[in-house]
Amino acid sequence: MNTHPADERFSGSEPPSSSDLKRWRQYLADERAEADTYRYLAERREGEERDILLALAEAEGRHEAHWRELLGDDGRREVRATLRNRMLAFLARRFGSVFVLALAQRAEGRSPYSQDPHATSAMAADEQIHEEVVRGLATRGRTRLAGNFRAAVFGANDGLVSNLALVMGIGATGVSSGFILFSGLAGLLAGALSMGAGEYVSVRSQRELLEASRPTQITLDAAKSLDIDANELVLVYRARGMTAEAAEHRAAERMGLYSCDCDPSFSLNPEAEDDGGDDHETVGTGLGAAVSSFCFFASGAIIPVLPYIFGLTGVAAVVLSCVLVGLALLMTGAVVGLLSGASPLKRGLRQLAIGLGAAGATYLLGLLFGTGVA
Template identity: 90%
Template sequence: MNTHPEAERSPQPRPPSSSDLKRWRQYLADERAEADTYRYLAERRDGEERDILLALAEAEGRHEAHWRELLGEEANRRTRASLRNRLLGFLARRFGSVFVLALAQRAEGRSPYAQDPNATSAMAADEQIHEEVVRGLATRGRNRLSGNFRAAVFGANDGLVSNLALVMGIGATGVSSGFILFSGLAGLLAGALSMGAGEYVSVRSQRELLEASRPTQITLAAAKSLDIDANELVLVYRARGMSPEAAEHRAAERMGLYSCDCDPSFSLNPEAAVEGVDEHETVGTGIGAATSSFCFFASGAIIPVLPYIFGLTGLTAVIMSCVLVGLALLITGGVVGLLSGASPLKRGLRQLAIGLGAAGATYLLGMLFGTGVA
């Protein structure tokens, strides 16, 4: 049978365009940078976290090989990684903290591979999984610092907003700049002491509640002496939230009646804390929270007073206070957004709106009851 020669030819792939080659080289450079970032982070860790980070670096190496194959000789042309990845690498080398993991989490979530026809579906799926892996690692770091970090963030924001509101409210009444400065410093000291004491009591109380709520191991010691026919151990496990069937199974295990587990789901350890999470570590310590709250409240509360310390007066001092506090609110909001995996800009703008809104309200009240800015 005669066949047309053209029918026997398989379609030839379109040669890559210059824009394709440029994009692939950028991908290659970014994959190299991401792998390096994970290796830098692994150097600062040990055990399971180190193994996970090295495995992520290895996965990025597989993606790098894909782009190398597509590029061929073009892979030898060096391209700088994106600014974001260069910044991540720099931070990972210098610090290796949860902040870097939070940034890496956002970077993995913005991978373009799902929309790029030259990236395989496996690579796109890898990037999605990488985001969850990094999220898990970042969560460990967030849990370790969340107690004292919470106190620090609340302290700084409270100091910024409350003292700005105090300074603006008093300043709008027309009193002297010296009186405003004295009021701001008094507000700083009073607020810092109040915040520190409040955080200490709050954290201590929360830790005591956790200790009172944590199941003890008394069941292990008392189980063998309990009456089998009137097994009150079942009530212990039902009170902890287990179903009647699971409670009976666990009670029988504790009393040594079962030598094997027929239903593994009944043998989950209800006394154990959630794996990888220590509630006490998440809450923080009383002294640590109090110290963080005091110091950060003071550092925030001093900012609205700075213009008066440097001799500014009247409306100029008020405007400078607003500008300085606004910048500080953007920074603190951005840090919170970064650690939470959200948009730093949105969190910063939210903090700015709340802070300046509260300060503006007190300024209007000061003008209402005073004589205007001195």
């Protein structure tokens, strides 16, 4: 009587069913795809991040070996990885961005191994740890993108929602399409200028606050003339937040009385005095922030008026405007979801509901003051 190739590994227990073998083959294919994803990502990185990604790929290889051992000869019957894992591998090979890491983080969090009796407890624990490792790597990428990219996404989203609401509200009053187009373009320009001016004032003010807060180098000139016994230089350092002991050591060192070697934290850093580094690079320039905000807002605000620019009128223009903005809102919401490690679909739908809800409210308000759509 013929026995199944895997029966010998399950002597004394129930042999694997056809559904078990099918599931294991799927696990095997998915582990291979996940290992490939991490290798592709590693190719686009260097240093510590590359080493971490290669270590993750090696761990997925161990999981792959587990399923191959259970399957035996059945492991030769290859199946395709799930669509999600194939897409991840494709994106990692082509792009290798933080978005792929964010998707990989979610994929690791959905591992079925904790509920599968044929997966070892170490494998289930590995997948949980992998989620945290990928989360850490994704966080690095999110941090690098946080400033400019976040401004781009939310600036464009502001333009989408505010100008759609404006177009819908005015359109519902029954005015001509030409008036709607003019109002939409005016809203685009006014909103973009307002955003740009606001960013300029905000960044400029922040830079001026930094200038006002940054310690000056007056102590370098005044220290040599200070009364050593009174030594008001101590007050300068205490005002900057130092303890009394640290301030006394720093003041004495500044005046050339001695060099403190009992606690390195008290000693003077020759490369970066107490005034710290240059925060202006982090803050950016007011003009740069203004131009970026203007462009981001305008890129979103132009979408609701596109149907009117191309000559559509009435209900057709309103519907097409809503569809275009809806697609853009889904996209910006999905991007925010990816960057935050949340579900892109849920974030996209939430963004869509908020945007169209605001537009719908202004449309109803327009109906109260008008006669319907022109």
